[in-house]
Amino acid sequence: xxxxxxxxxxxxxxxxxxxxxxxxxxxxxxxxxxxxxxxxxxxxxxxxxxxxxxxxxxxxxxxxxxxxxxxxxxxxxxxxxxxxxxxxxxxxxxxxxxxxxxxxxxxxxxxxxxxxxxxxxxxxxxxxxxxxxxxxxxxxxxxxxxxxxxxxxxxxxxxxxxxxxxxxxxxxxxxxxxxxxxxxxxxxxxxxxxxxxxxxxxxxxxxxxxxxxxxxxxxxxxxxxxxxxxxxxxxxxxxxxxxxxxxxxxxxxxxxxxxxxxxxxxxxxxxxxxxxxxxxxxxxxxxxxxxxxxxxxxxxxxxxxxxxxxxxxxxxxxxxxxxxxxxxxxxxxxxxxxxxxxxxxxxxxxxxxxxxxxxxxxxxxxxxxxxxxxxxxxxxxxxxxxxxxxxxxxxxxxxxxxxxxxxxxxxxxxx
Numbered sequence: 001x002x003x004x005x006x007x008x009x010x011x012x013x014x015x016x017x018x019x020x021x022x023x024x025x026x027x028x029x030x031x032x033x034x035x036x037x038x039x040x041x042x043x044x045x046x047x048x049x050x051x052x053x054x055x056x057x058x059x060x061x062x063x064x065x066x067x068x069x070x071x072x073x074x075x076x077x078x079x080x081x082x083x084x085x086x087x088x089x090x091x092x093x094x095x096x097x098x099x100x101x102x103x104x105x106x107x108x109x110x111x112x113x114x115x116x117x118x119x120x121x122x123x124x125x126x127x128x129x130x131x132x133x134x135x136x137x138x139x140x141x142x143x144x145x146x147x148x149x150x151x152x153x154x155x156x157x158x159x160x161x162x163x164x165x166x167x168x169x170x171x172x173x174x175x176x177x178x179x180x181x182x183x184x185x186x187x188x189x190x191x192x193x194x195x196x197x198x199x200x201x202x203x204x205x206x207x208x209x210x211x212x213x214x215x216x217x218x219x220x221x222x223x224x225x226x227x228x229x230x231x232x233x234x235x236x237x238x239x240x241x242x243x244x245x246x247x248x249x250x251x252x253x254x255x256x257x258x259x260x261x262x263x264x265x266x267x268x269x270x271x272x273x274x275x276x277x278x279x280x281x282x283x284x285x286x287x288x289x290x291x292x293x294x295x296x297x298x299x300x301x302x303x304x305x306x307x308x309x310x311x312x313x314x315x316x317x318x319x320x321x322x323x324x325x326x327x328x329x330x331x332x333x334x335x336x337x338x339x340x341x342x343x344x345x346x347x348x349x350x351x352x353x354x355x356x357x358x359x360x361x362x363x364x365x366x367x368x369x370x371x372x373x374x375x376x377x378x379x380x381x382x383x384x385x386x387x388x389x390x391x392x393x394x395x396x397x398x399x400x401x402x403x404x405x406x407x408x409x410x411x412x413x414x415x
Contacts, residue, residue: 003165005402007397008160009397010100010134010153010398012152013098013146013397014100015042016145016149016152016153017145018096019038020094021087022035022086022087023036024183025183025273030185030189031060036061036179036180037057039085039149039152040062040179043085043152046156047065060188061178062177062179062190064174064175065159066175067173070170071170076171076172077171077197077198077415078172079198080174080195080200081155081201081404082200083149083151083152083177084148084151084180084181084186085148085179087149088147088386091143091386091388092143093142093145094142095142096138096139096142096144097139097142098137099111103134104131106128106131109391111137111139114141119391124383124389126383133394134395135392135394136393136394137389137390137391142388144390146380146392147204147382147385148382150381150382151400154397159173161405162408168408168409169413170411171408171411174195176195178190184220187371192371199336199339199411200368201365201376201377201407202368202378203400205378205379206382207355209354210357210378211357212358212359213333213358213376214330214333214359215330216288216290216328216360216362217290217291217328218287218327219287219295219299219323219324220285220287221284221285221321222283222321222323223246223284223320224281224318225245225280225283226316226317226318227241227278227280227313227316228278228279229277229279239278240315241278242276242278242279243276245281245309245313245318246282249305249306250283252305253269257269258270265290267290267295268288271284272286285302292327299322326367329370329374329376330358335374338414339374340376342410346407347378349402350399350403350406351399363377378400378404380392
């Protein structure tokens with residue numbers, strides 16, 4: 001694609017990250033937080049201003065929209081681009097103040113609201129590829145929200161470019177923005193029949209040029225520990241604190257099965273939250289691996305440790321509840337190789353060397369693939385997500401927009 005575009009992705013991104021959209025895994029509502037709809041309403045307004053008349057925010061906080069086809073070919077498959085609007089509950093996401101560091105030259109980036117938060121090239125190797133680019137960070141006290149508002153902004157800019165440039169021939173393009181991806185519920189309420197797409201791409205990956213066709217499989221586990229409570233003044237020989245039992249169980253978790261002790265295709269067991277009191281304590285875990293069978297093995301590690309620890313507390317007991325979250329999408333995508341091949345070609349046409357990768361995480365595409373909509377994951381340019389050092393470059397976001405536009409053209413060409 002040789003034409004020049006007046007990109008709007010950076011301006012959109014800087015606006016979107018200021019809207020607090022953190023999801024809440026403890027909430028029973030859908031979406032888990034109503035504030036996610038604030039971004040959804042803005043997106044609908046912007047889409048309608050582009051001329052996309054069917055843009056809507058449904059009761060569950062899901063945004064649907066259609067870029068109408070402009071091709072004469074009758075059988076171009078409908079494809080979808082998807083990103084999630086929520087940000088992680090793992091780090092403060094309120095009052096985000098984005099900062100654009102223009103013409104980055106390799107220096108340390110000290111974030112002004114907390115000067116102890118510093119981005120260093122030695123700790124963020126992809127910064128080596130950003131010399132001369134414009135880096136966006138938060139101010140040091142919050143996450144940035146590039147995961148996944150970079151993807152949202154990229155899809156929105158691509159939709160804008162398609163509406164402004166009818167010379168880009170394409171079939172019907174569906175847009176999907178979801179809530180609650182960060183807590184594993186991103187597509188729980190997505191209506192695939194209403195969406196009506198044959199293939200989809202999440203825009204939720206890291207380094208420019210990367211496409212992911214394989215993710216972790218994931219379970220969540222809740223370990224409920226029942227202790228014995230008594231008045232602390234008369235506790236000798238009576239109290240068996242569920243909190244202390246929980247601490248012993250966590251201390252027994254093997255380092256080689258932890259996120260900080262694994263890499264590549266190695267899975268892990270990770271305690272993400274602890275709550276309780278003397279009588280009852282709860283440890284919430286996430287369990288991850290690329291092989292489904294190993295999820296069962298990892299859950300058994302938790303069960304075995306709890307059984308061993310609890311033997312020292314004869315009045316105490318426990319129960320372990322395991323719930324499936326999402327599964328590796330590779331098995332589905334291997335049945336539709338052209339979807340991945342088109343993605344790699346789109347990246348190449350945008351001037352990058354494509355890299356096919358596995359991701360130590362999950363996306364809405366994991367769930368979508370398993371429920372009938374094959375969906376690999378394309379880079380959004382987001383880095384160091386879920387923390388105060390999160391960053392993205394303007395130029396990488398622009399490359400993602402080009403990749404989306406190329407995909408629209410490729411699907412039309414191949415029809």
